[in-house]
Amino acid sequence: MKYLDEFRDPALAEKLVNRINRTVESGREYHFMEFCGGHTHTLFRYSIQDMLPDNIHMHHGPGCPVCVLPMARIDQAIQLATECDVILCCYGDTLRVPGSARRNLLQAKARGAEVRTIYSAAECLALAEQQPERQIVLFAIGFETTTPPTCLVLQEAEKKGRKNFSVFCNHVKTVPAMQAILDGELSQGIGSTRLDGLVGPGHVSLVTGSLVFEALAKKYDRPIVISGFEPLDLLHSLLLLVEESNARRSTVKVQYSRAVSPQGNKRSLALMEKYLAGRETFTWRGLGNLPHSAWQLKPEYAAFDAEQRFSMPALPEAKENKACLCPEVLRGQIRPDACPLYGKQCTPENPIGACMVSSEGACAAYYLYRSTGLANA
Amino acid sequence: MAGKLDIQQGVVELQHGSGGRATATLLQELFLPAFANPILAAGNDQATLPQFQNRLAITTDSHVIYPLFFPGGNIGSLAVHGTINDLAVGGARPKHLAANFILEEGFPLADLQRIVNHMAEAAIDAGVTVVTGDTKVVERGKGDGVYITTTGVGILDSDTILGADRIRAGDAILVNGTLGDHGIAVMAARPDSGLVTELQSDSQSLHRLTAAMLQACPSIHCMRDPTRGGLAAALNELAHQARVGMRIEESHLPVTAEVRAACELLGFDPVNIANEGKLIAFCSQQHAPALLAAIREHPQGKEAAIIGTVVEDPSCKVSMRTRFGGTRLLEWKWGDPLPRIC
Numbered sequence: 001m002k003y004l005d006e007f008r009d010p011a012l013a014e015k016l017v018n019r020i021n022r023t024v025e026s027g028r029e030y031h032f033m034e035f036c037g038g039h040t041h042t043l044f045r046y047s048i049q050d051m052l053p054d055n056i057h058m059h060h061g062p063g064c065p066v067c068v069l070p071m072a073r074i075d076q077a078i079q080l081a082t083e084c085d086v087i088l089c090c091y092g093d094t095l096r097v098p099g100s101a102r103r104n105l106l107q108a109k110a111r112g113a114e115v116r117t118i119y120s121a122a123e124c125l126a127l128a129e130q131q132p133e134r135q136i137v138l139f140a141i142g143f144e145t146t147t148p149p150t151c152l153v154l155q156e157a158e159k160k161g162r163k164n165f166s167v168f169c170n171h172v173k174t175v176p177a178m179q180a181i182l183d184g185e186l187s188q189g190i191g192s193t194r195l196d197g198l199v200g201p202g203h204v205s206l207v208t209g210s211l212v213f214e215a216l217a218k219k220y221d222r223p224i225v226i227s228g229f230e231p232l233d234l235l236h237s238l239l240l241l242v243e244e245s246n247a248r249r250s251t252v253k254v255q256y257s258r259a260v261s262p263q264g265n266k267r268s269l270a271l272m273e274k275y276l277a278g279r280e281t282f283t284w285r286g287l288g289n290l291p292h293s294a295w296q297l298k299p300e301y302a303a304f305d306a307e308q309r310f311s312m313p314a315l316p317e318a319k320e321n322k323a324c325l326c327p328e329v330l331r332g333q334i335r336p337d338a339c340p341l342y343g344k345q346c347t348p349e350n351p352i353g354a355c356m357v358s359s360e361g362a363c364a365a366y367y368l369y370r371s372t373g374l375a376n377a
Numbered sequence: 378m379a380g381k382l383d384i385q386q387g388v389v390e391l392q393h394g395s396g397g398r399a400t401a402t403l404l405q406e407l408f409l410p411a412f413a414n415p416i417l418a419a420g421n422d423q424a425t426l427p428q429f430q431n432r433l434a435i436t437t438d439s440h441v442i443y444p445l446f447f448p449g450g451n452i453g454s455l456a457v458h459g460t461i462n463d464l465a466v467g468g469a470r471p472k473h474l475a476a477n478f479i480l481e482e483g484f485p486l487a488d489l490q491r492i493v494n495h496m497a498e499a500a501i502d503a504g505v506t507v508v509t510g511d512t513k514v515v516e517r518g519k520g521d522g523v524y525i526t527t528t529g530v531g532i533l534d535s536d537t538i539l540g541a542d543r544i545r546a547g548d549a550i551l552v553n554g555t556l557g558d559h560g561i562a563v564m565a566a567r568p569d570s571g572l573v574t575e576l577q578s579d580s581q582s583l584h585r586l587t588a589a590m591l592q593a594c595p596s597i598h599c600m601r602d603p604t605r606g607g608l609a610a611a612l613n614e615l616a617h618q619a620r621v622g623m624r625i626e627e628s629h630l631p632v633t634a635e636v637r638a639a640c641e642l643l644g645f646d647p648v649n650i651a652n653e654g655k656l657i658a659f660c661s662q663q664h665a666p667a668l669l670a671a672i673r674e675h676p677q678g679k680e681a682a683i684i685g686t687v688v689e690d691p692s693c694k695v696s697m698r699t700r701f702g703g704t705r706l707l708e709w710k711w712g713d714p715l716p717r718i719c
């Protein structure tokens with residue numbers, strides 16, 4: 001298929017792997033983290049780890065939108081859907097993320113709550129137009145990738161003066177999460193190792209631009225290579241990371257140059273600027289409270305803010321299952337199969353931790369594409 | 378009693394399921410003309426079938442689908458094809474169907490007639506007769522238009538023995554054509570999907586193909602139709618039943634460009650998408666080339682391929698060598714595939 005097969009060519013992959021093999025210094029271990037769940041998925045789907053030399057170790061980052069959603073926000077969404085007579089529109093994976101007591105939106109739906117799966121935010125507004133007598137709420141989640149579509153829909157809703165549409169905003173920012181990973185690594189170590197570099201997010205950078213990562217690379221003295229999502233993109237990015245690590249450079253490089261510019265997508269950024277304001281703090285599953293790490297609607301758009309419109313009470317963050325090591329997995333400190341629940345009590349059929357829900361979650365990707373024996377238990 | 382039903386403007390009413398005159402009218406004017414055959418026409422509470430010399434196969438399948446009409450078929454044709462295929466992959470020659478309809482109050486009779494006529498056409502085309510049936514009506518809001526359950530009876534030739542327990546390490550795995558056409562066509566037909574494709578469902582009866590296959594290669598070990606859950610679910614199910622592992626070559630899987638594109642867009646994998654006119658077959662390596670040739674000769678198998686091999690593996694894993702060169706597990710999915718977020 002045009003524009004896909006080119007990025008999945010096994011012959012080119014072999015060439016890149018050979019170059020990586022020639023470029024790595026023997027006697028040295030390389031530890032890289034891919035931030036994005038999309039990259040995690042590609043790594044597993046194409047078994048890229050198996051192609052790499054043994055001294056390149058990949059650590060999986062927290063960039064999976066549903067994985068970092070805290071239980072309290074899921075609980076709030078369930079409460080909204082069951083008690084406020086709304087139609088709650090969600091992106092697919094969100095339905096299966098466990099809240100407290102392992103309750104999820106799919107179960108709420110089975111018990112009568114009106115929960116719809118949507119492919120795009122625009123569908124949600126269309127539904128509001130079709131059903132003017134109902135309140136329609138968009139359960140907005142995700143990084144900078146899904147944030148502009150939410151803003152675009154807000155703009156449309158404002159233009160049309162829609163009174164029955166609102167957004168339960170859970171959009172989060174990439175840079176503070178990366179910073180938290182690197183801060184945590186400085187204090188606790190990633191499995192007692194130091195990351196040599198990061199595979200930077202591709203679609204996020206398309207919106208934010210690559211410049212926002214410069215300060216991070218400097219402060220933590222690590223190279224960041226912003227990568228596309230095809231297997232050849234990732235191999236190419238890893239080659240660049242090895243080269244940068246060898247040269248001890250802390251630069252930001254853009255491998256995904258067919259999509260990412262230094263300044264990003266100005267229209268998207270302007271829309272975000274118009275409708276959204278930063279939150280003082282936001283709880284991330286696995287990373288805890290991170291200051292200035294998430295978005296909320298600006299006060300002047302309170303009418304479109306579901307938290308305001310339905311006076312949604314903040315709920316206490318429920319205790320995670322103690323044995324679940326999702327936090328450690330999300331910080332790249334352990335491999336999914338090092339968690340005692342992995343593949344036993346916690347499977348994609350019956351996820352305990354959020355990392356087992358989405359195919360972009362490290363545990364689910366690990367389970368679906370490489371689990372040994374356990375898959376058949 | 379003729380002429381009482383306003384098929385063009387009318388809708389299903391609760392009284393159509395009451396068992397009284399309204400039910401009789403619906404049968405007389407809508408169902409019986411479509412399915413006309415002597416056994417059904419006898420009008421008894423049961424169908425009396427002629428005596429069969431050989432073993433019988435029986436299967437039953439409920440059909441619920443949204444939307445009811447999709448490119449390449451509708452719930453009526455699907456209800457015939459699905460049940461016939463369950464018989465066919467067991468090596469049986471399908472003969473008769475029983476059909477149950479659960480109708481929702483308010484469903485347009487014109488749509489019901491279209492469905493029933495398509496069903497009758499599919500049955501005639503397959504050489505089977507609908508010999509008995511039942512109709513119930515549920516209140517508006519308590520159904521989804523139409524649900525159809527079909528039960529099928531078929532005859533097995535005396536020497537045909539197929540089954541998961543006959544699969545052996547070393548067997549070749551074959552498929553008769555492109556994967557995922559039905560699932561993506563139905564998904565695209567949903568008004569909110571945002572997908573525009575020219576893709577048609579592959580819904581079709583496979584018993585003539587299976588007959589040709591069994592004639593060319595009587596020693597086929599097992600066949601299965603990879604419907605819900607797609608190829609990955611069918612292979613995993615069989616691997617567990619046969620206590621073997623399987624190795625699949627991604628580059629050998631027939632997939633149309635359209636299905637690949639839709640899957641890329643939505644974050645799906647064609648191996649997890651439903652089919653309604655496809656089968657997988659297992660036979661010894663020795664017989665595989667002849668079987669492949671026989672499938673390809675048949676109009677329903679032009680794009681057939683040998684997609685992998687059965688291996689010894691007590692943990693029953695199904696793995697796939699990717700087009701890219703690595704190997705990964707081919708795991709069955711939990712529930713319906715959900716589109717990815719970004």
